[in-house]
Amino acid sequence: MTGLSTLCYIEKDGKYLMLHRTVKKNDVNKDKWIGVGGHFEVDESPEECLLREVKEETGYTLTSYQYRGIVTFVSGGGVTEYMSLFTADGFEGEPISCDEGELEWVDIEEVWHLNIWEGDKIFFRLLDEQKEFFSLKLTYDGGDKLVAAALNGKPMELFDVLDENGNKTGITKERGVVHREGSPHATVHMWIVREKETEHGRDYDVLLQKRSACKDSNPRCYDISSAGHVEAGAELLESAIREMGEELGLAVTAEDLHYVGVHNAAFEAEFYGRMFRDKEFSSVYVYTKPVDIADLKLQESEVESVKWMDYEECLKGVQDGSLPNCIYEDEFRMVREYLEKHM
Secondary structure, X not given: OEEEXXXXXXXXXXXXXXXXXXXXXXXXXXXXXXXXXXXXXOOOOHHHHHHHHHHHHHOOEEEEEEEEEEEEEEEEOOEEEEEEEEEEEEEEOOOOOEOOEEEEEEEHHHHOOOOOOHHHHHHHHHHXXXXXXXXXXXXXXXXXXXXXXEEOOEEOOEEEEEOOOOOEEEEEEEHHHHHHHOOOEEEEEEEEXXXXXXXXXXXXXXXXXXXXXXXXXXXXXXXXXXXEEOEOOOOHHHHHHHHHHHHHOXXXXXXXXXXXXXXXXXXXXXXXXXXXXXXXXXXXXXXXOOOOHHHOOOOOOOEEEEEEEEHHHHHHHHHHOOOOEOOOHHHHHHHHHHHHHHO
Protein backbone atom coordinates (compact mmCIF):
# COMPACT_ATOMS: atom_id res chain seq x y z
CA MET A 1 0.00 0.00 0.00
CA THR A 2 1.35 3.40 -1.01
CA GLY A 3 0.32 6.83 0.26
CA LEU A 4 1.07 10.47 -0.49
CA SER A 5 1.12 13.13 2.21
CA THR A 6 2.52 16.45 3.35
CA LEU A 7 4.04 17.51 6.66
CA CYS A 8 4.83 21.07 7.68
CA TYR A 9 6.76 22.57 10.58
CA ILE A 10 5.57 26.13 11.12
CA GLU A 11 8.16 28.29 12.89
CA LYS A 12 7.65 31.37 15.06
CA ASP A 13 10.04 32.95 17.56
CA GLY A 14 12.35 29.93 17.64
CA LYS A 15 9.47 27.51 18.14
CA TYR A 16 7.76 24.87 15.99
CA LEU A 17 4.01 24.34 16.02
CA MET A 18 3.79 20.68 17.09
CA LEU A 19 0.77 18.38 17.06
CA HIS A 20 0.49 15.81 19.85
CA ARG A 21 -1.47 12.99 18.23
CA THR A 22 -3.73 11.74 21.02
CA VAL A 23 -7.22 11.39 19.53
CA LYS A 24 -7.43 8.53 17.01
CA LYS A 25 -7.20 5.05 18.53
CA ASN A 26 -5.62 3.30 15.53
CA ASP A 27 -3.36 6.19 14.56
CA VAL A 28 0.15 5.06 13.54
CA ASN A 29 1.32 8.31 15.16
CA LYS A 30 -0.61 7.74 18.41
CA ASP A 31 1.03 9.66 21.28
CA LYS A 32 3.77 10.94 18.96
CA TRP A 33 4.50 14.62 18.34
CA ILE A 34 4.67 15.63 14.66
CA GLY A 35 4.07 18.66 12.46
CA VAL A 36 0.79 19.43 10.73
CA GLY A 37 -0.33 18.00 7.42
CA GLY A 38 -2.11 15.05 5.91
CA HIS A 39 -2.86 12.93 2.88
CA PHE A 40 -3.38 14.18 -0.66
CA GLU A 41 -6.85 14.47 -2.07
CA VAL A 42 -7.50 13.56 -5.72
CA ASP A 43 -5.46 15.61 -8.20
CA GLU A 44 -3.81 17.79 -5.53
CA SER A 45 -0.27 19.03 -5.81
CA PRO A 46 1.98 18.93 -2.72
CA GLU A 47 1.51 22.68 -2.22
CA GLU A 48 -2.29 22.47 -2.55
CA CYS A 49 -2.38 19.62 -0.02
CA LEU A 50 -0.11 21.58 2.31
CA LEU A 51 -2.23 24.74 2.28
CA ARG A 52 -5.50 22.85 2.73
CA GLU A 53 -4.26 20.60 5.55
CA VAL A 54 -2.63 23.44 7.49
CA LYS A 55 -5.83 25.49 7.23
CA GLU A 56 -8.00 22.57 8.35
CA GLU A 57 -5.81 21.57 11.28
CA THR A 58 -4.69 24.97 12.60
CA GLY A 59 -6.91 27.68 11.13
CA TYR A 60 -3.85 29.39 9.67
CA THR A 61 -3.31 30.40 6.05
CA LEU A 62 0.35 30.07 5.12
CA THR A 63 1.90 33.13 3.50
CA SER A 64 5.55 31.99 3.39
CA TYR A 65 6.70 28.39 3.10
CA GLN A 66 9.48 26.29 1.59
CA TYR A 67 9.50 22.80 0.10
CA ARG A 68 12.43 21.13 1.89
CA GLY A 69 12.45 17.50 0.83
CA ILE A 70 10.81 14.18 0.08
CA VAL A 71 10.72 11.62 2.88
CA THR A 72 10.01 8.00 1.95
CA PHE A 73 8.64 6.05 4.90
CA VAL A 74 8.86 2.26 4.68
CA SER A 75 6.85 1.20 7.70
CA GLY A 76 6.90 -2.58 7.29
CA GLY A 77 4.05 -4.87 6.28
CA GLY A 78 4.08 -3.55 2.72
CA VAL A 79 3.23 0.05 3.69
CA THR A 80 5.20 2.88 2.04
CA GLU A 81 4.42 6.58 2.17
CA TYR A 82 5.94 9.45 0.24
CA MET A 83 5.81 12.60 2.34
CA SER A 84 6.49 16.12 1.06
CA LEU A 85 8.26 18.00 3.85
CA PHE A 86 7.77 21.75 4.25
CA THR A 87 8.76 24.49 6.67
CA ALA A 88 6.87 27.75 6.99
CA ASP A 89 7.69 31.08 8.61
CA GLY A 90 4.69 33.18 7.59
CA PHE A 91 0.98 32.74 8.30
CA GLU A 92 -2.19 34.66 9.08
CA GLY A 93 -5.55 33.93 10.64
CA GLU A 94 -6.87 32.81 14.00
CA PRO A 95 -5.97 29.44 15.55
CA ILE A 96 -8.60 26.72 15.93
CA SER A 97 -8.69 23.48 17.91
CA CYS A 98 -7.53 20.39 16.05
CA ASP A 99 -9.49 17.14 15.91
CA GLU A 100 -6.24 15.15 15.55
CA GLY A 101 -4.80 16.12 18.96
CA GLU A 102 -3.35 19.11 20.80
CA LEU A 103 -1.38 21.87 19.08
CA GLU A 104 1.45 23.48 21.01
CA TRP A 105 4.30 25.87 20.23
CA VAL A 106 7.52 24.16 21.36
CA ASP A 107 11.08 25.51 21.46
CA ILE A 108 12.93 23.91 18.56
CA GLU A 109 15.63 22.52 20.87
CA GLU A 110 12.96 21.04 23.16
CA VAL A 111 11.32 19.21 20.25
CA TRP A 112 14.20 16.72 20.43
CA HIS A 113 13.05 15.69 23.92
CA LEU A 114 9.47 14.95 22.89
CA ASN A 115 8.13 11.54 21.89
CA ILE A 116 9.01 11.80 18.19
CA TRP A 117 9.93 9.20 15.60
CA GLU A 118 13.65 8.38 15.53
CA GLY A 119 13.77 9.07 11.80
CA ASP A 120 12.19 12.49 12.30
CA LYS A 121 15.33 13.50 14.18
CA ILE A 122 17.29 12.95 11.00
CA PHE A 123 15.26 15.42 8.98
CA PHE A 124 15.20 17.85 11.93
CA ARG A 125 19.00 17.72 11.81
CA LEU A 126 19.01 18.31 8.05
CA LEU A 127 16.61 21.24 8.43
CA ASP A 128 18.75 22.72 11.22
CA GLU A 129 21.86 22.42 9.03
CA GLN A 130 20.03 24.19 6.19
CA LYS A 131 20.56 21.32 3.78
CA GLU A 132 19.36 21.86 0.24
CA PHE A 133 16.31 19.97 -1.01
CA PHE A 134 16.86 16.34 -0.03
CA SER A 135 15.42 12.88 -0.47
CA LEU A 136 15.42 10.88 2.76
CA LYS A 137 14.36 7.25 3.03
CA LEU A 138 13.48 5.85 6.46
CA THR A 139 12.81 2.15 7.01
CA TYR A 140 11.19 0.82 10.17
CA ASP A 141 10.71 -2.71 11.48
CA GLY A 142 6.91 -2.50 11.54
CA GLY A 143 7.10 -0.71 14.89
CA ASP A 144 9.16 2.13 16.34
CA LYS A 145 12.63 0.81 15.52
CA LEU A 146 14.52 2.52 12.71
CA VAL A 147 16.43 -0.17 10.78
CA ALA A 148 17.77 1.74 7.76
CA ALA A 149 18.11 5.26 6.41
CA ALA A 150 19.38 6.70 3.14
CA LEU A 151 20.03 10.31 2.14
CA ASN A 152 19.84 11.12 -1.58
CA GLY A 153 20.17 7.42 -2.33
CA LYS A 154 23.24 6.83 -0.14
CA PRO A 155 22.98 4.69 3.01
CA MET A 156 23.39 6.54 6.32
CA GLU A 157 25.20 5.07 9.32
CA LEU A 158 23.01 3.77 12.14
CA PHE A 159 24.39 2.88 15.58
CA ASP A 160 23.04 0.83 18.45
CA VAL A 161 22.41 3.05 21.46
CA LEU A 162 23.94 1.66 24.65
CA ASP A 163 22.96 2.02 28.28
CA GLU A 164 25.24 3.23 31.08
CA ASN A 165 26.79 -0.24 31.31
CA GLY A 166 27.51 -0.53 27.59
CA ASN A 167 24.62 -2.89 26.82
CA LYS A 168 22.38 -2.43 23.77
CA THR A 169 19.07 -0.71 24.51
CA GLY A 170 17.31 -1.90 21.34
CA ILE A 171 17.26 1.67 20.00
CA THR A 172 19.13 2.64 16.83
CA LYS A 173 20.02 6.18 15.85
CA GLU A 174 21.64 7.84 12.87
CA ARG A 175 25.26 8.96 13.27
CA GLY A 176 24.59 12.70 13.12
CA VAL A 177 21.74 12.36 15.63
CA VAL A 178 23.97 10.31 17.97
CA HIS A 179 26.57 13.07 18.04
CA ARG A 180 23.98 15.80 18.39
CA GLU A 181 22.36 14.14 21.38
CA GLY A 182 25.49 12.56 22.86
CA SER A 183 23.98 9.07 22.85
CA PRO A 184 26.26 6.28 24.15
CA HIS A 185 27.48 4.01 21.35
CA ALA A 186 30.23 1.51 20.52
CA THR A 187 33.50 2.17 18.73
CA VAL A 188 36.68 0.19 18.02
CA HIS A 189 40.22 1.56 18.51
CA MET A 190 43.19 -0.22 16.94
CA TRP A 191 46.71 0.79 17.99
CA ILE A 192 49.49 -0.29 15.64
CA VAL A 193 52.70 -0.71 17.65
CA ARG A 194 56.24 -1.78 16.87
CA GLU A 195 58.80 -2.85 19.43
CA LYS A 196 62.30 -1.37 19.44
CA GLU A 197 65.45 -1.62 21.50
CA THR A 198 66.92 1.48 23.12
CA GLU A 199 69.84 2.09 25.43
CA HIS A 200 67.36 1.80 28.28
CA GLY A 201 65.92 -1.50 27.07
CA ARG A 202 62.72 -2.37 25.25
CA ASP A 203 60.47 0.44 24.07
CA TYR A 204 57.75 1.10 21.49
CA ASP A 205 56.75 3.28 18.57
CA VAL A 206 53.08 3.89 17.80
CA LEU A 207 51.59 4.61 14.41
CA LEU A 208 49.51 7.78 14.49
CA GLN A 209 47.04 8.88 11.85
CA LYS A 210 46.39 12.54 11.10
CA ARG A 211 42.67 13.01 10.68
CA SER A 212 41.38 14.43 7.42
CA ALA A 213 40.57 18.13 7.25
CA CYS A 214 36.96 17.26 6.40
CA LYS A 215 36.26 15.14 9.49
CA ASP A 216 33.17 16.15 11.48
CA SER A 217 35.24 16.39 14.69
CA ASN A 218 38.88 17.13 15.52
CA PRO A 219 39.98 17.74 11.91
CA ARG A 220 43.73 17.50 11.24
CA CYS A 221 44.48 16.19 14.73
CA TYR A 222 46.66 13.18 15.43
CA ASP A 223 44.69 10.16 16.54
CA ILE A 224 44.69 6.39 17.08
CA SER A 225 46.23 4.32 14.27
CA SER A 226 42.77 3.29 13.11
CA ALA A 227 39.34 3.69 14.68
CA GLY A 228 35.69 3.65 13.80
CA HIS A 229 32.10 3.25 14.85
CA VAL A 230 30.37 -0.08 15.24
CA GLU A 231 27.34 -0.01 12.97
CA ALA A 232 24.01 -1.28 14.23
CA GLY A 233 23.99 -5.07 14.41
CA ALA A 234 27.71 -5.42 13.63
CA GLU A 235 30.27 -7.30 15.74
CA LEU A 236 33.29 -5.64 17.34
CA LEU A 237 36.05 -7.60 15.62
CA GLU A 238 34.21 -7.44 12.31
CA SER A 239 34.14 -3.65 12.67
CA ALA A 240 37.82 -3.45 13.65
CA ILE A 241 38.92 -5.52 10.66
CA ARG A 242 36.76 -3.46 8.30
CA GLU A 243 38.08 -0.13 9.60
CA MET A 244 41.73 -1.12 9.25
CA GLY A 245 41.06 -2.23 5.71
CA GLU A 246 39.15 0.92 4.76
CA GLU A 247 41.35 3.51 6.47
CA LEU A 248 44.81 2.02 5.98
CA GLY A 249 44.45 -0.70 3.36
CA LEU A 250 45.61 -3.35 5.83
CA ALA A 251 44.25 -6.88 5.50
CA VAL A 252 44.11 -8.20 9.05
CA THR A 253 42.47 -11.16 10.75
CA ALA A 254 40.83 -11.52 14.13
CA GLU A 255 43.91 -13.40 15.36
CA ASP A 256 46.09 -10.36 14.52
CA LEU A 257 44.24 -8.12 16.98
CA HIS A 258 45.04 -8.34 20.70
CA TYR A 259 42.22 -7.19 22.96
CA VAL A 260 43.26 -4.62 25.57
CA GLY A 261 39.93 -3.71 27.16
CA VAL A 262 37.09 -1.18 27.02
CA HIS A 263 37.70 2.53 27.34
CA ASN A 264 34.69 4.63 28.35
CA ALA A 265 34.96 8.34 27.55
CA ALA A 266 32.92 11.39 26.63
CA PHE A 267 33.57 14.92 25.41
CA GLU A 268 31.74 17.73 23.71
CA ALA A 269 33.05 20.61 21.64
CA GLU A 270 31.97 22.93 18.87
CA PHE A 271 32.94 22.16 15.29
CA TYR A 272 31.76 24.14 12.26
CA GLY A 273 29.49 26.21 14.49
CA ARG A 274 27.61 23.22 15.96
CA MET A 275 27.99 21.21 19.13
CA PHE A 276 29.47 17.73 18.72
CA ARG A 277 28.82 15.36 21.63
CA ASP A 278 30.62 12.05 21.87
CA LYS A 279 30.02 9.30 24.40
CA GLU A 280 31.82 6.09 23.50
CA PHE A 281 32.39 2.59 24.77
CA SER A 282 35.57 1.84 22.85
CA SER A 283 36.92 -1.69 22.49
CA VAL A 284 40.70 -1.24 22.33
CA TYR A 285 43.03 -3.54 20.36
CA VAL A 286 46.75 -3.73 19.67
CA TYR A 287 48.26 -4.81 16.33
CA THR A 288 51.97 -5.70 16.36
CA LYS A 289 52.69 -7.17 12.92
CA PRO A 290 55.23 -5.27 10.78
CA VAL A 291 53.78 -2.27 8.95
CA ASP A 292 55.58 -0.28 6.26
CA ILE A 293 54.02 3.17 5.90
CA ALA A 294 54.92 3.23 2.21
CA ASP A 295 52.65 0.23 1.60
CA LEU A 296 49.57 1.72 3.25
CA LYS A 297 46.62 2.89 1.16
CA LEU A 298 45.08 5.77 3.08
CA GLN A 299 41.40 6.60 2.85
CA GLU A 300 41.55 10.30 1.91
CA SER A 301 38.16 11.15 3.41
CA GLU A 302 39.34 9.86 6.80
CA VAL A 303 43.14 10.01 6.97
CA GLU A 304 45.43 12.81 5.78
CA SER A 305 48.70 11.09 6.69
CA VAL A 306 50.35 8.68 9.13
CA LYS A 307 53.63 8.65 11.02
CA TRP A 308 55.54 6.56 13.56
CA MET A 309 56.21 8.24 16.89
CA ASP A 310 58.05 7.15 20.00
CA TYR A 311 55.57 6.19 22.72
CA GLU A 312 57.04 8.46 25.42
CA GLU A 313 57.38 11.37 23.02
CA CYS A 314 53.75 10.93 22.01
CA LEU A 315 52.62 10.70 25.64
CA LYS A 316 54.44 13.96 26.42
CA GLY A 317 52.79 15.64 23.43
CA VAL A 318 49.37 14.51 24.63
CA GLN A 319 50.05 15.76 28.15
CA ASP A 320 51.46 19.19 27.33
CA GLY A 321 49.42 19.83 24.18
CA SER A 322 52.44 20.21 21.92
CA LEU A 323 50.99 17.46 19.69
CA PRO A 324 47.64 18.46 18.13
CA ASN A 325 45.67 15.37 19.04
CA CYS A 326 42.40 13.82 20.20
CA ILE A 327 43.97 10.94 22.11
CA TYR A 328 42.74 10.00 25.58
CA GLU A 329 45.76 9.76 27.88
CA ASP A 330 44.26 7.02 30.05
CA GLU A 331 43.55 4.85 27.00
CA PHE A 332 47.10 5.45 25.73
CA ARG A 333 48.43 4.25 29.10
CA MET A 334 46.17 1.17 28.87
CA VAL A 335 47.99 0.24 25.68
CA ARG A 336 51.44 0.58 27.29
CA GLU A 337 50.39 -1.48 30.31
CA TYR A 338 49.06 -4.23 28.05
CA LEU A 339 52.25 -4.34 25.99
CA GLU A 340 54.46 -4.61 29.05
CA LYS A 341 52.39 -7.46 30.47
CA HIS A 342 51.61 -9.50 27.39
CA MET A 343 53.99 -8.76 24.52
